[in-house]
Amino acid sequence: MNEERNVKIRVRNLSKVFGSQPKKALELRDQGLKRPEILDKTGQTLGLSNIDFDVHEGELLVIMGLSGSGKSTLIRCLNRLIEPTEGEIVIDGEDIPTLGEKALLECRRRHFSMVFQNFALFPHRTVQKNAEFGLEIRGIDPAERSEIARTALKQVGLDGWEDAYPSQLSGGMQQRVGLARALANDASVLLMDEAFSALDPLIRGDMQQELLQLQSRMQKTTVFITHDLDEALTIGDRIVLLKDGEIVQIGTPEEILTKPADDYVRRFIEGVDKARILTAESAMRRVRSTVRDSDGPRTALRKMREHGLDSIYIIDRDQQLIGLIEAEAASQALEQGKERVTDVMTQDFRRVTLEEPMHHLFAMFSEHSFPIAVVDDQQRLLGVVVKGAVLDQLAQAAEPTQIAEPSTTTTAGDA
Amino acid sequence: MAIEIPRIPLGGWIEGALTWLTSEYSMVTRAISRATQTGINGLNDALMWLPPWALLLIIVAICWKVANARLAIGGAAGLALIWNLGLWNPMIETLTLVVIATLVAVVIAIPVGITAALSERLYRTIMPVLDFMQTMPAFVYLIPAIPFFGIGSVSAIFATVIFSMPPAIRFTTLGIRQVPKELIEAADAYGATRGQKLVKVQLPLSLPTVMAGINQTIMLALSMVVIAAMIGADGLGSEVWRAIQRLRPGDGFEAGIAVVILAMLLDRLTQALSKERKS
Numbered sequence: 001m002n003e004e005r006n007v008k009i010r011v012r013n014l015s016k017v018f019g020s021q022p023k024k025a026l027e028l029r030d031q032g033l034k035r036p037e038i039l040d041k042t043g044q045t046l047g048l049s050n051i052d053f054d055v056h057e058g059e060l061l062v063i064m065g066l067s068g069s070g071k072s073t074l075i076r077c078l079n080r081l082i083e084p085t086e087g088e089i090v091i092d093g094e095d096i097p098t099l100g101e102k103a104l105l106e107c108r109r110r111h112f113s114m115v116f117q118n119f120a121l122f123p124h125r126t127v128q129k130n131a132e133f134g135l136e137i138r139g140i141d142p143a144e145r146s147e148i149a150r151t152a153l154k155q156v157g158l159d160g161w162e163d164a165y166p167s168q169l170s171g172g173m174q175q176r177v178g179l180a181r182a183l184a185n186d187a188s189v190l191l192m193d194e195a196f197s198a199l200d201p202l203i204r205g206d207m208q209q210e211l212l213q214l215q216s217r218m219q220k221t222t223v224f225i226t227h228d229l230d231e232a233l234t235i236g237d238r239i240v241l242l243k244d245g246e247i248v249q250i251g252t253p254e255e256i257l258t259k260p261a262d263d264y265v266r267r268f269i270e271g272v273d274k275a276r277i278l279t280a281e282s283a284m285r286r287v288r289s290t291v292r293d294s295d296g297p298r299t300a301l302r303k304m305r306e307h308g309l310d311s312i313y314i315i316d317r318d319q320q321l322i323g324l325i326e327a328e329a330a331s332q333a334l335e336q337g338k339e340r341v342t343d344v345m346t347q348d349f350r351r352v353t354l355e356e357p358m359h360h361l362f363a364m365f366s367e368h369s370f371p372i373a374v375v376d377d378q379q380r381l382l383g384v385v386v387k388g389a390v391l392d393q394l395a396q397a398a399e400p401t402q403i404a405e406p407s408t409t410t411t412a413g414d415a
Numbered sequence: 416m417a418i419e420i421p422r423i424p425l426g427g428w429i430e431g432a433l434t435w436l437t438s439e440y441s442m443v444t445r446a447i448s449r450a451t452q453t454g455i456n457g458l459n460d461a462l463m464w465l466p467p468w469a470l471l472l473i474i475v476a477i478c479w480k481v482a483n484a485r486l487a488i489g490g491a492a493g494l495a496l497i498w499n500l501g502l503w504n505p506m507i508e509t510l511t512l513v514v515i516a517t518l519v520a521v522v523i524a525i526p527v528g529i530t531a532a533l534s535e536r537l538y539r540t541i542m543p544v545l546d547f548m549q550t551m552p553a554f555v556y557l558i559p560a561i562p563f564f565g566i567g568s569v570s571a572i573f574a575t576v577i578f579s580m581p582p583a584i585r586f587t588t589l590g591i592r593q594v595p596k597e598l599i600e601a602a603d604a605y606g607a608t609r610g611q612k613l614v615k616v617q618l619p620l621s622l623p624t625v626m627a628g629i630n631q632t633i634m635l636a637l638s639m640v641v642i643a644a645m646i647g648a649d650g651l652g653s654e655v656w657r658a659i660q661r662l663r664p665g666d667g668f669e670a671g672i673a674v675v676i677l678a679m680l681l682d683r684l685t686q687a688l689s690k691e692r693k694s
């Protein structure tokens with residue numbers, strides 16, 4: 001996680017002024033004035049100011065901020081649906097703001113797929129034709145694009161709906177079509193502007209999980225916008241926090257929670273901070289399934305499949321935890337004719353007690369992706385903690401209503 | 416103290432301009448005239464060549480297919496009445512003029528409407544022109560038509576096209592401007608060119624509105640074609656005109672009813688067409 005990663009998009013010194021005299025607004029900005037004063041003096045809205053960040057190859061970068069903080073403006077500057085006023089946006093060596101009209105179209109086709117908050121599906125096209133849209137624009141031949149779109153629809157669980165029209169689908173399904181349209185296009189970067197905000201909470205949770213699964217499977221570079229801390233913590237590899245068109249902090253969810261850059265961020269995550277007193281116990285889940293040390297790899301595989309697990313803990317007859325076996329290792333063992341799960345188990349996971357403070361768990365997840373085992377003082381397996389559960393706990397402690405509000409309090413506090 | 420304000424010779428100017436246009440462009444007008452006349456004659460002959468019962472069946476079949484049994488039955492009854500009243504041939508002549516005028520109007524109106532939707536400048540120039548075209552009393556167009564194209568059907572087509580074109584332009588522009596901007600944004604995001612946006616997004620989404628405009632154009636064309644009997648256009652209008660001159664209200668109403676039947680048939684048929692496209 002902490003190795004050097006290739007930079008996919010490099011954004012430097014990016015600013016956007018809405019209005020007819022951008023120069024004037026930027027001059028005032030350079031004199032240290034902020035958005036409200038510039039608006040008062042010139043009538044120009046400073047949408048974004050001096051934005052610097054990198055998007056790494058294969059990461060899911062979340063841009064978070066309250067309403068009006070400039071999130072949509074930022075994501076639209078990347079593919080120039082909004083013209084940036086100044087700054088660099090370099091993708092694979094190409095500086096997007098300097099591209100001519102034709103090169104820009106080419107760049108959008110090759111590099112960007114976009115998913116929109118209100119879906120923006122074409123009502124006159126079937127689900128299939130919607131999914132094909134990007135490919136059609138690029139001039140891929142009909143047979144091939146139909147095949148690709150079909151695969152994309154399958155990926156998002158919409159096989160069988162190809163001939164339906166968007167108006168016949170529920171909101172969640174419509175956004176799946178939006179996602180399929182983006183995936184089918186196979187551009188190198190996925191842009192998602194509040195893609196799940198219009199969905200109801202349950203569907204939204206499902207979609208987040210599915211996005212994470214897709215992400216782990218395909219490693220697609222994704223820029224995801226949300227105003228929701230819970231969502232940002234759940235899905236983000238890193239989070240860029242925006243306020244009034246400026247970046248306040250960039251970091252992993254853990255860094256944002258444990259080392260807030262300033263009072264603004266601290267207030268943003270206020271509720272979450274209480275999580276410091278939470279322990280492993282509160283995030284612990286029942287173990288869905290275990291195998292005995294005497295079991296064979298075939299049993300282990302079957303149980304994993306039944307319970308949808310990638311790995312499974314091994315216990316002995318006294319319930320004591322003795323190891324972990326991964327699905328891959330189990331199937332190899334099966335091929336090689338090994339008889340016991342213990343032959344291929346690993347100790348490469350973390351075990352903690354019920355009292356382990358929650359924020360320590362973060363660090364552990366950055367080293368291992370396996371669920372953390374919670375054991376008692378006799379090393380008996382009590383339960384597991386998965387990454388999502390930790391974040392859920394923190395987010396619950398943060399209480400979403402509190403998060404949605406600080407806009408008024410902070411601006412009042414700033415003034 | 417009364418100031419003597421000289422009268423502006425507006426009429427004189429317009430006449431001068433028209434005279435100049437007719438003499439300067441007589442080649443062009445004559446060519447247009449010939450082409451249009453050929454079109455009218457061709458379509459007319461074709462429709463008249465069919466025996467009335469055959470054409471009636473064809474129209475009824477179209478009504479059935481595009482709309483429903485009710486329209487088919489109503490259409491059959493209406494057309495049979497026209498036939499019975501001996502107004503079949505004038506009805507065909509009127510229909511020919513309407514079809515040709517509408518075709519010409521639509522062929523001009525749709526590209527103009529599209530361009531106006533995409534260019535704010537053209538939009539602002541063209542809207543007052545359309546207002547002018549639509550509010551100018553219909554008869555006035557007949558007058559300049561005569562020096563251009565002489566008495567008869569071609570003049571009627573010319574005046575009809577001008578009078579009936581505005582709604583087709585207006586609705587095309589409206590339809591394209593009404594396409595939600597999120598959808599335009601989505602098309603842009605995937606790298607669509609202007610042409611792709613137009614063909615794949617803007618036109619299909621504006622089609623129902625464009626069809627509504629065409630429907631209005633047809634209705635206006637029908638009303639104008641009837642009026643154009645005053646400058647010698649054939650058809651149901653000239654039946655009415657003759658009835659007026661001979662003071663025979665019965666004949667006048669018969670021809671009038673035939674116009675109403677034709678209007679309703681064309682209206683329901685085009686509406687059904689646009690609904691079918693929508694679903």
Ligand SMILES: Nc1ncnc2c1ncn2[C@@H]1O[C@H](COP(=O)(O)OP(=O)(O)OP(=O)(O)O)[C@@H](O)[C@H]1O
Binds near residue numbers: 046047065068074227
């Ligand atoms: N076309 C525009 N003209 C003028 N001002 C604009 C325009 N678009 C956005 N703004 C302003 O720029 C600022 C940032 O807007 P933006 O839409 O990027 O915010 P956001 O973070 O996406 O908010 P939300 O969560 O409400 O979508 C806001 O103050 C907004 O009013």
Ligand SMILES: [Mg+2]
Binds near residue numbers: 071072
């Ligand atoms: Mg937004």
